[in-house]
Amino acid sequence: MADYLQKEDYQEPQCLLCETDPQSKEAAISRIPTGRVIEKLDAFFAKNDYAAAERHLRYWEQEAAAGGDDRGLYTVCNELMGLYRKLGRRDEALGYAERTLALVERLSMANNVTGATAYLNAATVYKAFGDAAKGLPLFERAKAVYEAQLKPDDSRLAGLWNNTALALVDLGRFDEADALYQKAIDLTLRVPDAQGDAAISLLNRANLTEARDGLLDGNDAICDCLDRAEALLNDPALPRDGYYAFVCEKCAPTFGYYGYFAFQQELEERAEKIYAGA
Numbered sequence: 525m526a527d528y529l530q531k532e533d534y535q536e537p538q539c540l541l542c543e544t545d546p547q548s549k550e551a552a553i554s555r556i557p558t559g560r561v562i563e564k565l566d567a568f569f570a571k572n573d574y575a576a577a578e579r580h581l582r583y584w585e586q587e588a589a590a591g592g593d594d595r596g597l598y599t600v601c602n603e604l605m606g607l608y609r610k611l612g613r614r615d616e617a618l619g620y621a622e623r624t625l626a627l628v629e630r631l632s633m634a635n636n637v638t639g640a641t642a643y644l645n646a647a648t649v650y651k652a653f654g655d656a657a658k659g660l661p662l663f664e665r666a667k668a669v670y671e672a673q674l675k676p677d678d679s680r681l682a683g684l685w686n687n688t689a690l691a692l693v694d695l696g697r698f699d700e701a702d703a704l705y706q707k708a709i710d711l712t713l714r715v716p717d718a719q720g721d722a723a724i725s726l727l728n729r730a731n732l733t734e735a736r737d738g739l740l741d742g743n744d745a746i747c748d749c750l751d752r753a754e755a756l757l758n759d760p761a762l763p764r765d766g767y768y769a770f771v772c773e774k775c776a777p778t779f780g781y782y783g784y785f786a787f788q789q790e791l792e793e794r795a796e797k798i799y800a801g802a
Contacts, residue, residue: 554591558599570766572799598627621646640669656694663688682708698736705729720771723753727778769798
């Protein structure tokens with residue numbers, strides 16, 4: 525199984541004394557190497573290899589469950605719900621969202637950033653599959669923790685605001701969503717190498733403008749968002765890495781929808797070259 529770390533790569537020999545210590549529940553837990561699991565996962569994503577990413581995560585899900593490692597299981601389930609959301613696999617995404625939220629409660633993580641990230645991810649899953657109203661309270665729970673515990677320039681805040689705004693647009697709460705998009709754009713423009721995230725928020729803002737004002741009345745504002753996003757994605761200082769490829773893929777259809785066909789094709793070609801290792 526070349527895709528996976530093997531137990532001997534990370535597991536320390538078991539202490540015989542631990543086997544006889546009834547007071548130590550921790551000693552009975554076989555931890556998975558979450559840092560290295562995520563590192564390998566990122567490598568699969570950098571190649572756009574979602575099938576390998578799924579196999580990798582499902583393998584470590586089994587390892588964490590067998591070893592009684594709830595924290596490791598939380599990490600893997602959190603990643604799986606995001607993966608299945610990207611793949612459009614509704615039932616799996618919703619199932620892992622519920623499982624991850626249950627682990628947050630079991631591990632008493634509801635009031636820290638790690639648990640709040642699960643709320644954010646689960647809310648994004650609900651929104652993606654047509655239930656923005658169910659996701660909104662989870663966005664609010666994540667917001668309360670993030671805004672209290674993260675530094676003001678932490679890019680995770682921008683991700684929260686952007687995804688919350690998407691849900692608000694679905695619910696017709698356009699002005700609230702627009703304010704959050706502006707906050708996300710302002711923050712990502714201050715963060716190094718985050719121009720791609722700012723571009724995503726600008727394109728989301730273009731979609732909001734169309735939904736609220738219509739194509740004709742909103743034309744000038746829509747074009748402004750598109751032009752600014754194009755300039756950000758063309759910034760030569762922006763690293764051309766796997767995440768950039770993901771951003772190009774995500775942004776390309778919106779440019780095509782509004783008639784920027786040449787730039788849509790350019791973004792698709794950029795992503796393909798990166799995934800191919802060119």
